Amino acid sequence: MEKILKMRNIRRHYAMPSGTVKALDGIDLEVSEGERIILLGPSGSGKTTLLNCLSALDSPTSGSYSFSGSLVPSNDSEKMTKFRRDNIGYVFQFFNLLQDLTVLENILLIQELAGSRDEGKARELLGMVGLADEIHRFPAEISGGQQQRVAIARSLAKTPRLLLGDELTGNLDSKTSTAVMEVLVKACEAEGITCVFVTHDESLIEYATRVVRIDSGKVLSDEIVE
Numbered sequence: 001m002e003k004i005l006k007m008r009n010i011r012r013h014y015a016m017p018s019g020t021v022k023a024l025d026g027i028d029l030e031v032s033e034g035e036r037i038i039l040l041g042p043s044g045s046g047k048t049t050l051l052n053c054l055s056a057l058d059s060p061t062s063g064s065y066s067f068s069g070s071l072v073p074s075n076d077s078e079k080m081t082k083f084r085r086d087n088i089g090y091v092f093q094f095f096n097l098l099q100d101l102t103v104l105e106n107i108l109l110i111q112e113l114a115g116s117r118d119e120g121k122a123r124e125l126l127g128m129v130g131l132a133d134e135i136h137r138f139p140a141e142i143s144g145g146q147q148q149r150v151a152i153a154r155s156l157a158k159t160p161r162l163l164l165g166d167e168l169t170g171n172l173d174s175k176t177s178t179a180v181m182e183v184l185v186k187a188c189e190a191e192g193i194t195c196v197f198v199t200h201d202e203s204l205i206e207y208a209t210r211v212v213r214i215d216s217g218k219v220l221s222d223e224i225v226e
């Protein structure tokens with residue numbers, strides 16, 4: 001399979017008064033189209049930092065990152081925003097829904113930003129995650145787990161090439177979590193979407209094709225699980 005992205009020796013260091021924090025310390029990662037990676041590691045190991053670099057929300061301190069054969073922009077917020085808009089779906093650790101927009105409007109906004117408003121698809125995605133009855137409510141009027149499912153539907157709304165999830169199912173009970181993961185995997189397979197999901201929940205490995213473990217900003221192990 002064609003490689004969708006290649007990271008070489010990526011570092012993300014923070015200069016702090018107490019010394020340098022090496023959030024990422026030499027990450028090498030190549031991902032093929034259609035892979036579903038589960039990224040595991042203890043708290044503080046660099047998982048969110050890695051997703052932020054993969055999505056060009058953050059710029060590495062050093063190293064190279066290419067996506068579809070082109071260098072990913074860094075230290076240029078306009079170009080980084082365009083890269084994200086064109087390629088990335090991201091479910092954040094803390095959902096980042098816009099509070100002044102309804103559930104449905106949160107999804108439509110993302111489509112509009114990507115230049116592809118499609119209300120039928122927005123409603124279909126919300127139905128898939130079990131929220132057909134809540135689409136006109138505001139985030140403050142639904143539960144945490146329901147907000148998380150809105151964020152998941154939103155991440156698929158523009159059919160990203162790369163879908164990133166940070167504790168995607170962290171607020172869902174195991175039954176809802178299973179249902180959401182099944183829907184998500186089916187959608188990603190159907191649309192050929194490549195995924196990297198951060199989790200502490202080892203039971204999600206069953207939905208992955210590959211498991212990467214990191215600690216202290218370094219890859220500890222990387223295995224195919226299909």
Ligand SMILES: Nc1ncnc2c1ncn2[C@@H]1O[C@H](COP(=O)(O)OP(=O)(O)OP(=O)(O)O)[C@@H](O)[C@H]1O
Nearest residue numbers: 014021022023041042043044045046047048049050
């Ligand atoms: N803005 C920042 N300034 C300084 N240090 C930071 C910053 N952001 C993250 N770090 C540090 O970088 C390391 C990695 O953080 P990161 O958020 O990537 O961890 P994580 O693996 O996502 O943890 P968790 O499972 O708790 O979410 C930690 O030591 C953290 O304290």
Ligand SMILES: [Mg+2]
Nearest residue numbers: 047048093166
């Ligand atoms: Mg994190």
